[in-house]
Amino acid sequence: MQxxxxxxxxxxxxxxLLPAERWFRLKEKAAHARDLLSDRVVWNVSATAEGGGVAExxxxxxxxxxxxxxxxxxxxxxxxxxxxxxxKRIHNALHGAEDxxxxxxxxxxxxxxxxxxxxxxxxxxxxxxxxxVLLHDPQTAGFVEAMHAVGAHVVWRxxxxxxxxxxxxxxxxxxxxxxxxxxxxxxxxxxxxxPTWVVSDRVRAIAPSIDPFSTKNRxxxxxxxxxxxxxxxxxxxxxxxxxxxFTRRDGTTGVVRRHTHLLSGPPxxxxxxxxxxxxxxxxxxDMAGVLSAFADFIVPATSDVxxxxxxxxxxxVSDDPEGAxxxxxxxxxxxxxxxxxxxxxxxxxxxxxxxxxxxxxxNALQRRATVVVQKSLQEGFGLTVTEAMWKSRPxxxxxxxxxxxxxxxxxxxLLLTDPRDLPGFAARLQxxxxxxxxxxxxxxxxxxxxxxxxxxxxxxxxxxDLFEDLLGAVPTAASGLTTARPGRLS
Ligand code: UDP
Numbered sequence: 001m002q003x004x005x006x007x008x009x010x011x012x013x014x015x016x017l018l019p020a021e022r023w024f025r026l027k028e029k030a031a032h033a034r035d036l037l038s039d040r041v042v043w044n045v046s047a048t049a050e051g052g053g054v055a056e057x058x059x060x061x062x063x064x065x066x067x068x069x070x071x072x073x074x075x076x077x078x079x080x081x082x083x084x085x086x087x088k089r090i091h092n093a094l095h096g097a098e099d100x101x102x103x104x105x106x107x108x109x110x111x112x113x114x115x116x117x118x119x120x121x122x123x124x125x126x127x128x129x130x131x132x133v134l135l136h137d138p139q140t141a142g143f144v145e146a147m148h149a150v151g152a153h154v155v156w157r158x159x160x161x162x163x164x165x166x167x168x169x170x171x172x173x174x175x176x177x178x179x180x181x182x183x184x185x186x187x188x189x190x191x192x193x194x195p196t197w198v199v200s201d202r203v204r205a206i207a208p209s210i211d212p213f214s215t216k217n218r219x220x221x222x223x224x225x226x227x228x229x230x231x232x233x234x235x236x237x238x239x240x241x242x243x244x245x246f247t248r249r250d251g252t253t254g255v256v257r258r259h260t261h262l263l264s265g266p267p268x269x270x271x272x273x274x275x276x277x278x279x280x281x282x283x284x285x286d287m288a289g290v291l292s293a294f295a296d297f298i299v300p301a302t303s304d305v306x307x308x309x310x311x312x313x314x315x316x317v318s319d320d321p322e323g324a325x326x327x328x329x330x331x332x333x334x335x336x337x338x339x340x341x342x343x344x345x346x347x348x349x350x351x352x353x354x355x356x357x358x359x360x361x362x363n364a365l366q367r368r369a370t371v372v373v374q375k376s377l378q379e380g381f382g383l384t385v386t387e388a389m390w391k392s393r394p395x396x397x398x399x400x401x402x403x404x405x406x407x408x409x410x411x412x413x414l415l416l417t418d419p420r421d422l423p424g425f426a427a428r429l430q431x432x433x434x435x436x437x438x439x440x441x442x443x444x445x446x447x448x449x450x451x452x453x454x455x456x457x458x459x460x461x462x463x464x465d466l467f468e469d470l471l472g473a474v475p476t477a478a479s480g481l482t483t484a485r486p487g488r489l490s
Pocket of ligand 1: 051052053054056216278279280310311312313350358359362380381382383384385387
């Protein structure tokens with residue numbers, strides 16, 4: 001297993017943003033958490049340290065938690081390609097994706113368990129009785145029993161799901177259910193994802209959050225945005241100004257490098273309006289659908305609008321074996337476009353060898369976008385949506401999964417009811433392009449929504465509430481000290 005190094009971030013940074021009342025509530029909870037958890041470790045176990053929403057969120061959330069004085073740690077399991085192929089199949093099944101012809105049967109159980117057993121020697125020496133273990137997503141479900149045997153409190157946190165059960169979701173849950181039955185608590189990003197067999201008083205619905213001060217989300221002015229995008233070749237024109245510096249998670253300073261091969265072809269002109277989708281190369285993000293709708297409907301109706309589909313350089317996301325195939329299919333579809341259409345569509349692979357540089361590039365791209373889209377066919381939560389809303393970008397997204405937690409259609413963005421409806425998608429996109437006043441209004445409302453509901457204070461407080469329930473302790477009214485009460489969840 002790999003232990004991810006999480007430098008502590010001072011919680012006080014959030015005071016710069018939060019209204020006083022929220023800040024005091026957070027400070028109080030942090031003091032209570034220190035008292036409650038004392039010398040316990042809160043372990044997080046996941047499948048990858050980079051790429052995707054879970055990794056994105058854990059880096060910043062755990063940093064604030066450590067800054068608040070709680071011993072939060074993060075372990076990433078070791079798996080082989082077959083293991084990640086199986087867990088990706090489970091992931092797709094829980095999203096209701098059609099059967100890809102592969103089974104989730106006895107051989108898959110056997111391989112899944114063998115890989116997890118290979119991680120257990122290390123995990124069981126690290127985790128002590130009384131610790132709390134947060135197991136993230138299907139890849140870690142098989143650790144529940146062993147963590148119980150060690151004497152830890154075990155929470156399984158699921159970041160994916162689908163509102164309406166299907167035969168595919170049933171297949172996915174059938175695979176996982178036996179491993180999960182005894183978890184002390186379950187956390188889902190959305191209540192609609194909870195399968196019927198989970199005992200309801202063990203469930204918490206906790207939505208993810210973003211960090212407004214991370215490299216991915218911090219303010220950049222127009223000059224900085226331009227500097228980054230020119231430097232990395234995502235818009236035309238070599239930048240004459242000194243390249244932008246950024247602060248890494250570990251506190252060191254990085255510099256945005258010159259890149260020459262991020263894009264599939266020549267970059268958009270400096271004055272182009274951009275439509276942007278940032279996603280992993282995953283079939284459920286439907287990059288190909290965005291490309292097709294843009295090419296067929298938006299290119300003929302506009303002259304200055306370009307599309308950038310941006311995803312990670314595929315070797316960088318270890319738990320996502322489909323990435324290379326999906327990117328190849330997008331490249332093939334792009335290559336088939338007529339020349340003048342292809343010149344307006346761009347596929348960008350953002351390097352992952354320097355995740356902080358990756359973050360500032362994504363930040364600049366989202367900020368430079370005239371409209372950000374997220375035309376996912378299913379979406380666990382969709383941090384890319386939260387990130388773009390935080391940047392006050394007008395957002396057009398599918399009305400699926402966790403995106404519906406974030407956007408009310410016409411209030412904080414526009415929603416597409418049927419994510420496969422390409423003409424409908426294009427019509428809404430054209431509306432946003434044609435009506436800058438409406439776009440600005442939606443962008444402002446989106447920013448406010450994120451500020452109200454999707455910043456780390458709410459998230460951290462919900463986690464402390466969960467820990468209270470797990471440990472069977474409540475704060476006494478004024479002192480912040482804890483008293484024992486029978487554990488509700490354990
Ligand atoms: N992301 C990134 N670089 C990329 C593509 C995506 O950092 O090239 C990030 C994106 O900014 C977001 C996360 O990956 O923070 C994706 O999270 P989301 O919840 O949207 O989807 P997931 O990948 O978890 O399905």
